[in-house]
Amino acid sequence: MKNLKEKLLKELDCVVPPLSEDVLNAPIIRAENGEKEEKKRSFTWKMVLSCSVAVVALCMAILFPVFFGSKNGVAVNSGYALVLEVNPKVAFTVDDKGKVKTVTALNEDADVILSDSKRLSEMVGQTTEKALEKFIDYSSKLGYLDLVNPDAVKITLSEKGKIADGIKKSVENYFMQNGIFTLVITESKTLAEISKNIGFGEETNIKNLIDKLSKTPVLEYERQVLGKDLQQIQDYYTQNVLLGDMKNYVKAQLSHNTVSENQVLKLNELNIKIATHSDNPLRIFEVSSPESVYSYWAVRALPFSNFTEEFGNLMAEMEEELAIYNSEHSQKINDYLTLKIVLDLQDAFDFDFIKSLLDNFTDSAYLENISLINQILNALSGEDFKDFDKMPENEQDFMDKVSGYSQSVYFAREKENSQIYSQQRKPLTEGEYQQFIDSIIKEYGSLENYWKNLQ
Amino acid sequence: MDGRQTDRLLHAVATGDNKAFEQLYLKTKNGVYAFLYSYLNNAQDTEDAMQTVYLKVKTNISSYKIGTNGRAWLLQIAKNLALDVIKKNARFALQIQNSKDDLFEESGFIKGEILEAMQKALTEEERRIVVLHVLWGYKHREIAKFLSCPTGTVTSKYKRAIEKLRRELKEDSV
Structure with a gap:
């Protein structure tokens, strides 16, 4: 992937023309310029109206503090x-x-x-x-x-x-x-x-x-990292980013994807059983067609579901396994093509090795295999969290890396918590909320104590 | 091209900073060029469109809202422009169809191993998805939103496109 990007950028560097002098020297039309032009065009009633508004606003500004909460004519709050x-x-x-x-x-x-x-x-x-x-x-x-x-x-x-x-x-x-x-x-x-x-x-x-x-x-x-030299930036990156929260995030992502391997294999196995089963209603004419034609999804799309007991059980088992898989993974499998894509991706990596790495996820094991981990996460997630295995080359590069990482954490957490967040909750009445506050004070003595207890 | 960097540069351009504009061009030119080419399929049109896109950045910078997604703003200008060019070309092509059938034939292919492989092996949409993901660093779900199609479609098309490219280039390093 990185290879493709590098090659593509190199080729484009030879092809993309420089900007013409006309464009380079063209003025930048800023908002203020536009506003000035607008003002020139729209003198007349708009001007009269805005003058009137300004006079009213001025009067309000003078009178407002007198009537609403000023002390000796000084504004109450300055920010x-x-x-x-x-x-x-x-x-x-x-x-x-x-x-x-x-x-x-x-x-x-x-x-x-x-x-x-x-x-x-x-x-x-x-x-x-x-x-x-x-x-x-x-x-x-x-x-x-x-x-x-x-x-x-x-x-x-x-x-x-x-x-x-x-x-x-x-x-x-x-x-x-x-x-x-x-x-x-x-x-x-x-x-x-x-x-x-x-x-x-x-x-x-x-x-x-x-x-x-x-x-x-x-x-x-x-x-x-402001004002730090490159060595200090790289040290900070290793100690506080790579070996900081990022390590836990990477481990969670790897575990998440590794666990799925057996599940995906099982889904594939069940789908093959369904596709090749003699009771599959789609096989009634026994025409030679690709596997996808007889798949679980193709059968489910039929307008009836009165299958033989054995075939019906297979369909039910597949449905159950799919529901479990889809509830645990961000990459949902909702059709035959997606099942194939997930299988291909998992074929490309040695998950036995990843499992052993996860069992012993020490700082040194993590840093030694960081390049491989980077490749796996990129391929599995298709996300922007890439090249974190490379040291930042300057301050800007550091900032790009950490903001990319933070963005990935954002999306991962959003997916992880989407179900709880989107749950409908009954609004609380003032009485219920006050009762909740009272119960906390009763148990902890004060709200501050409760806060300290949470820390 | 990182999104935040684009935002920062556009922010500076909005204050009238021409140096920031030059930086913006250097940082985004390859991505914009490849994106335009995925629509226009013609080097000459793409080069002309490039100049217009960056001129529009200067003249329309007041429509860029500071703090919003700068990459999307820039690519939207490029997309609108590319669609305008396609419309114009379609009219022009109709007018001259009978007199000069080979006018566009091979006239604007760009050179480069990967670029040529992309032109030969990928459909227009696949090229666009590869450009947005590889060069612009967009996530599949963001591409789906930009191109108004399901995320699953982008994921499968991207994967298919990479496989096609691998086959075309006869290597596994892609």
């Missing part, structure tokens, strides 16, 4: 920071308009959620409540939040009073509406304390913290 801990840990900064300005992953689990810029963009620019809801929803989807048993999240804010209470209430509402028994524990700290705890010094001005975070990589992994 704040908060840290959400589910298991993924993430920091949000919020501007004076209540909109999220930055989202920063504070651990590897948060990297998994924020590894895709699309997911990040769903939070930036939103209200705090919406951004938190989105992040918690992704945490639920990936199984970081326990949707079956009681759980808790903690929010540490540089705010007190109405804003903090409003945020807590909104997250609690999310849990109630989705029928999830999860507590919300809030704590207030100064901006300097929060800023220090997340590794950005004792910043006392929210605007400065927003500025710092907006210039810093979002992912924890990316921040770890």
Whole structure:
């Protein structure tokens, strides 16, 4: 695969022409230019209307603080920071308009959620409540939040009073509406304390913290290698990425695919029995046709199912085995062609060796066989998690590798937890939710004790 | 070409950075070229379309939403353009069909062992799937979404395409 890519890129390098001077020198038409042109064209009533709106807005801006919660005419809030801990840990900064300005992953689990810029963009620019809801929803989807048993999240804010209470209430509402028994524990700290705890010094001005975070990589992994030389980057990659969470992920993926071998062989064996059985209704005319014509799937597509007892039992056994296989694997087998594809892929690798490797999955055994493991995972999953066996060649390469890895973990966890996540839950009433809080306090003494117990 | 890198470069282009535009071209040109070729099957048309695609990047950058999938945005421009060219060519071909039957014959085949094998052995759709997976690093489910077909179809077509390529190249190293 890598070989194909390299060869293809080399050939394309000789074929693809350079850009013409016209294109290279063409101006970049930015949004502002377009807006200016638009303004020129649409002077008249639109201008009058926008002037009126501006005057009204100005009056509102002057009068609003007087009527709604200002102290001595000074705006109540100039923005704040908060840290959400589910298991993924993430920091949000919020501007004076209540909109999220930055989202920063504070651990590897948060990297998994924020590894895709699309997911990040769903939070930036939103209200705090919406951004938190989105992040918690992704945490639920990936199984970081326990949707079956009681759980808790903690929010540490540089705010007190109405804003903090409003945020807590909104997250609690999310849990109630989705029928999830999860507590919300809030704590207030100064901006300097929060800023220090997340590794950005004792910043006392929210605007400065927003500025710092907006210039810093979002992912924890990316921040770890900033300013490091190549050797340090490679050492970090080996110690913290390859031998970190990635090792467990790789082992789980290998186990997942290795276990399936016997199941696939059994499915194939059963399908052959069905296809060649003399009671197979499709064999009634005994025409010479490929195996697929008489397969389990072809028989199942018939408008009747009154088979002989022996043949009916075979069909039922196949149905049961397929249901087990499909519930355990992301690559579902729903037709004859897919069965053949899975068989071919498994033929290509020595799974006995993989099984023995999994029995003794030490750091050295893992690193020694990492190239083979890389090939197997690529072939079996067809995913983007590739070439992780090669050391990063520079900072950018490191970032590409870890974001690719985080993305793969995202999809693997999403598949693994899809059933629990998509289950319908009855919303909780306020009474039921309060009863849940009371029971936790009764058992643990306080919500904080419960939180400590979860850690 | 990594998605995040494309996003970062497009973000910079959106701020008017021409150096970032040049970088973007260097990083994506092979993928865009192969993708366009999978539609146009003709080197001359593909080369012309390449220039137009990157010109459109400069003129339409305001329609790129920062934080969204840059690779998909770029490939969508290429796809729309390729389909426009195909429509134009179809009209043109009809007009001249009677006078010059061999106008397009072999006029635009590109050279290269793998490229030629792809042209000979693969269907248009198979070529597109191979290009999107191998050069652009798209996952099968993403390709399925982009081409509006089931993931299983992409997986089986990709596998079939690789087998065909192996046979065509008579080697197992692919």
